[in-house]
Amino acid sequence: MMAFKYLITGFLMTMIMVFPLQLHATEHESGVWTIFSTTDSLSADGGTSRWHYWFDAQARYVDVGSGTNQWLVRPAVGYxxxxxxxxxxxxxxxxxxxxxxxxxxxxxxxxxxDWRAGGWLDGNVSMRVRLEQRSIDVGEDLGVVLRFMTKYVRPLSGHEDKSLIIGLEPFVDLRDTDWGGDAGLGQNRVFVGMGWRLSDKVSLETGYMNQYIWVDGAADRTNHLAILTIKARL
Known part of the structure; x- marks a missing residue:
């Protein structure tokens, strides 16, 4: 319990430290992200296994109408x-x-x-740490990015199939690259939204994400994003 209190304190301190850095001039854009995600345990002899699968696909439309688009597919295996x-x-x-x-x-x-950190204010907190190695065809250097996400989910009173969702995820670039700028804090994502459990296997999350991107040698960017996520267990 004491360790969990330290995690919550760290989460709040991160928010306090991150937001003051965003008080200078930035460029603002609006956009929409659509996401499909599926994850579950693999079957083993008719039962469940400690092995899990993960897959998500995303279509991102930043600065709607400008032609700026992003697409992502991401499979994984977990234990x-x-x-x-x-x-x-x-x-x-x-x-x-x-x-x-x-x-x-x-x-x-x-x-x-990733792990379940515990309960807080009638909700549940989960956390994850992700390390990424990124290579891109317009540059030669390998980028290394550390991401730390904290997610809070609280069922609404009297509506167990509906939940309040709050998320925070800072990104730290661990090395300089010839295509991504200098090492340091690269971006921060803050999400506030709602979740609906549509069935035992399908749920929907929608809400607002503030994506702040630090840009070396130019104005920083703030993306105001509408997020629509469909989650399913196959």
Whole structure:
């Protein structure tokens, strides 16, 4: 319990430290992200296994109408180390197109540890740490990114199939690259939304994400994003 209190304190301190850095001039854009995600345990002799699968696909439309689009597919396999703690290894293929029509392809190998941190204010907190190795066809350097996500989910009173969702995820670039800028804090994502459990196997999450991106040598960017996520167990 004491360790969990430290985690919550760290989460709140991160929010306090991150937001003051965003008080200078930025460029603002609006967009929409659509996401399909599926994850579950693999069957083993008619039962469940400690092995899990993961797959998500995303279509991102940033600065709607400008032609700036992003697409991502991300499979992975995971192993449940103990109850509520999983280790993952996966690959992601990321393609982006800017307003001028230039396309860039990126490969991302990634490793992740996620766990249930505990209960808080009638809800549940989960956390994950992800390490990504990124290579892109418009640059030669390998980018290494550390991501730390904290997610809070609280069922609404009298509506157990509906939940309040709050998420925070800072990204830290661990090395300089010739295509992604200098090492340091790269971006921060804050999400506030709602979740609906549509059936035993399908749920829906929708809400607002503030994505703040630190840009070396230019104005930082803030993306105001509508998020629509469909989650399913196959």
């Amino acid at each position: 449940e180390i103990r109850d509520g703690v999983k280790a993952w290894a996966g690959f992601a293929r990321f393609r982006s197109r800017n307003g001028a029509g230039r396309v860039a392809d990126e490969n991302r190998y990634w490793q992740q540890l």
